[in-house]
Amino acid sequence: xxxxxxxxxxxKVGLSISVATGLYGVSFGALxxxxxxxxxxTMALSLLLFSGGSQFAFIGVVAGGxxxxxxxxxxxxxxxxxxxxxxxxxxxxxxxxxxxxxxxxLSIDExxxxxxxxxxxxxxxxxxxxxxIGIYVLWNLFTAVGALAGNALGDPKQWGLDGxxxxxxxxxxxPRLKGREPWAIAVACAVATLVAVPFVPPGVPILVAAAVxxxxxxxxxxxxxxGLEPDIDPYPHRRGDSRGDTGEGAE
Amino acid sequence: MNLWPWxxxxxxxxxxxxxxxxxxxxxxxKNPRTMHIAGTMTIGLLASLTxxxxxxxxxxxxxxxxxxxxxxxxxxxxxxxxxxxxxxAGAAAAAGLRLLGWG
Numbered sequence: 001x002x003x004x005x006x007x008x009x010x011x012k013v014g015l016s017i018s019v020a021t022g023l024y025g026v027s028f029g030a031l032x033x034x035x036x037x038x039x040x041x042t043m044a045l046s047l048l049l050f051s052g053g054s055q056f057a058f059i060g061v062v063a064g065g066x067x068x069x070x071x072x073x074x075x076x077x078x079x080x081x082x083x084x085x086x087x088x089x090x091x092x093x094x095x096x097x098x099x100x101x102x103x104x105x106l107s108i109d110e111x112x113x114x115x116x117x118x119x120x121x122x123x124x125x126x127x128x129x130x131x132x133i134g135i136y137v138l139w140n141l142f143t144a145v146g147a148l149a150g151n152a153l154g155d156p157k158q159w160g161l162d163g164x165x166x167x168x169x170x171x172x173x174x175p176r177l178k179g180r181e182p183w184a185i186a187v188a189c190a191v192a193t194l195v196a197v198p199f200v201p202p203g204v205p206i207l208v209a210a211a212v213x214x215x216x217x218x219x220x221x222x223x224x225x226x227g228l229e230p231d232i233d234p235y236p237h238r239r240g241d242s243r244g245d246t247g248e249g250a251e
Numbered sequence: 252m253n254l255w256p257w258x259x260x261x262x263x264x265x266x267x268x269x270x271x272x273x274x275x276x277x278x279x280x281k282n283p284r285t286m287h288i289a290g291t292m293t294i295g296l297l298a299s300l301t302x303x304x305x306x307x308x309x310x311x312x313x314x315x316x317x318x319x320x321x322x323x324x325x326x327x328x329x330x331x332x333x334x335x336x337x338x339x340a341g342a343a344a345a346a347g348l349r350l351l352g353w354g
Contacts, residue, residue, distance in 0.1 A: 042271045048262035060300050065309050068257030076264040078296045086272020104270040115345045131349045160346030163320025167341020170324045171334050173297035182294050189295035197307050206299045208288040213295025217288035229292025
């Protein structure tokens with residue numbers, strides 16, 4: 001890489017977010033293997049689905065005994081926010097022609113946050129593509145490492161891999177719990193889930209919670225971008241104002 | 252159960268969702284309510300997935316070593332540990348409790 005490119009603040013942020021995000025592909029790969037997915041199924045999720053939360057959701061539902069259709073539905077609902085990111089990135093980066101088909105696949109939490117945190121259009125573009133390509137390559141590489149390691153481990157419970165899944169979901173949720181309403185939604189959905197578990201097939205309680213969250217979103221009028229925070233904040237020192245400055249969506 | 256069809260369907264849906272942002276009329280996605288629902292849905296689903304993985308055992312609820320993982324992860328997050336450290340803390344807590352003969 002030419003030294004000039006490394007002088008770009010957005011490229012630096014993009015590279016560091018790539019490493020941080022890519023590394024936790026290990027936990028996805030290992031958990032997926034422990035949940036009974038074979039190597040290529042695990043890789044298909046990272047290569048094609050490429051959205052951490054939705055991938056964890058898919059394997060999490062299956063690990064809990066849920067059906068394929070429940071896993072697919074939970075994963076798709078969790079990915080709805082990527083549509084919002086796509087809209088933001090389309091407005092911000094103005095991709096031309098076929099480029100938008102590639103850019104769409106990379107429109108996820110971290111790339112959106114990296115690009116939106118910059119104010120210069122060139123920097124926004126460099127931030128998006130550095131984070132996007134970096135995360136894509138490393139996420140898939142470390143997914144493969146995790147999947148191979150997970151298969152070699154043997155009994156997943158002995159290694160606490162079911163506990164690792166719990167921790168992963170809490171870690172994905174945590175950065176989104178800013179303020180009273182996100183907490184209220186999280187608690188209401190957690191309670192709805194636990195109440196539903198004994199009465200409906202595995203996987204369905206998650207969809208019950210999605211319905212509760214949807215009603216919450218429909219009825220309330222809090223800030224419109226809550227819940228749309230990256231798993232790893234590319235701009236941790238600017239906590240609270242690193243997002244939503246795309247000129248879009250702010251109420 | 253052959254999961255391949257569902258895996259591929261989930262992949263298609265994920266890409267279609269991302270791509271939709273580039274093609275649907277701006278007014279629909281710019282609607283604050285649409286954005287708000289996408290956000291609340293993300294929070295609700297992640298909260299639900301957390302408790303399902305911590306407490307559900309098939310169609311019953313169980314208190315086992317996974318609750319130790321939940322507590323360890325919460326402490327690690329409160330201490331601002333990075334994602335991977337949080338996951339390892341969760342695994343170590345569950346594995347440790349099982350080693351001690353619980354859950």
